[in-house]
Amino acid sequence: MSKMEKESFIKIPDNYTSYPVDKFCIPKHYEDDIESIVIPNGLVHDRIERLARDIFENLDHSKPLACLCVLKGGYQFFSDLQTRIQNLNANSNKSCQMSLDFIRLKSYEDDRSTGTVRVIGSDDLSSLAGKNVLIVEDLIDTGRTMQKLLNHLAQFNPFSVNVCTLLVKRTTRSIGYRPDYVGFEIPDRFVVGYAVDYNEYFRDLKHICIINDKGKKKYAMKK
Numbered sequence: 001m002s003k004m005e006k007e008s009f010i011k012i013p014d015n016y017t018s019y020p021v022d023k024f025c026i027p028k029h030y031e032d033d034i035e036s037i038v039i040p041n042g043l044v045h046d047r048i049e050r051l052a053r054d055i056f057e058n059l060d061h062s063k064p065l066a067c068l069c070v071l072k073g074g075y076q077f078f079s080d081l082q083t084r085i086q087n088l089n090a091n092s093n094k095s096c097q098m099s100l101d102f103i104r105l106k107s108y109e110d111d112r113s114t115g116t117v118r119v120i121g122s123d124d125l126s127s128l129a130g131k132n133v134l135i136v137e138d139l140i141d142t143g144r145t146m147q148k149l150l151n152h153l154a155q156f157n158p159f160s161v162n163v164c165t166l167l168v169k170r171t172t173r174s175i176g177y178r179p180d181y182v183g184f185e186i187p188d189r190f191v192v193g194y195a196v197d198y199n200e201y202f203r204d205l206k207h208i209c210i211i212n213d214k215g216k217k218k219y220a221m222k223k
Helices: 042-056 075-093 144-154 213-218
Strands: 034-039 067-073 099-108 110-123 131-139 160-167 183-187 208-211
Touching: 034 042, 034 131, 034 183, 042 075, 042 183, 067 075, 075 099, 075 131, 099 144, 144 160, 144 183
Parallel strands: 067 099, 067 131, 131 160, 160 183
Antiparallel strands: 034 208, 099 110
């Protein structure tokens, strides 16, 4: 990995010091299900502000920008990121047309990637032709899900495609895919919060946290 790549994200090491749950505001119904807090909400928002600036500065402003949200986990990150990009677009000496689109994929059950990707639904994405496309995702794990999405989008002939993810896991299961913009690189632990879910739970938790074994059992898929 080059020096530039090392400096393009915040790396949380395997031996990181996490934050105790009792020092932060956590919804009462999740207090016994969280092991620790990895990234407090304030740090998430500060990092998003810088990601938005980097993305906006690197844009080809002669082409429209289509921001594509990967639902459901990406919605909170997408909302906060595109709001900051829109603010830059309105208050800078350069700008471009912006549009929003959404797609939903499914690759997780419980705390593991299934290895297959189901496209749950998508809008008509033919409008992406000739545009700069920014895919916004909450988490890249193996990279297979994103590769599937990139292959899907190629048929719509966008001018360019960049991927921005809040989190990337360091995992031996990775296929080697690396997104263009990364908020945080994290250890191979199952995290929840800030709209990142565990079987649809924990989306209402504002910090990025590690779920404990009790929480995994409590909210596991019913077989």
